[in-house]
Amino acid sequence: MIFFDIDTQIDFMKAEGALYVPEAETIHGRIASLLAAAGEAGVTTISTRCAHEPGDPEFDLFPPHCLEGTPGAERLFAELPGLPRCEVAVSAIAEPGTSLQEATHYVVKKKVFDLFANEWLDGLRRDGYFQEKECIVFGVATDYCVRACVLGLVEAGARVRVVGDAICGVSPTTTSETLAVWQKAGVEMTTTAEILRGIEEATR
């Protein structure tokens, strides 16, 4: 099982953030529970994070956000999941045959909302690493980064489950359209409670 913790950075997650996702604070508690459980049970977790510089092309689409070195770019729960951490740079590359370590926290930087723009992550995907893997996805924003993550993993043949009460979208219209696209793609929706129960049962 791999957790995908998408862009849970202060600029998206807090009302004073530069690109606040409306109502994102309603999922803070569930994000923290999922990450804490990953730490306790040793679930390998991939946290993606925007790491921008002034003038990045993405700022033609979205207001400037997550500028490297500013507090807004920090992950909201910076200390979680508390597993050995591996930072993956924007320009990192995955050699064929690369695999993820067990019980490790990968923090993957990106400059585009699609996380598979990161060559390291895309390399793993193209290499078939995620095929048949159970991938649990949560974070923000449902209609942009989470959407790209889910569809990218489906394309890679992963068994994707989205934690429906631990995601948050920018606009109601594009969010419901995204949910419809996922349903069509056979994506399973789950809840925080269900994931936590599963972890507890597996580790008992």
Ligand SMILES: [Zn+2]
């Ligand atoms: Zn960004």
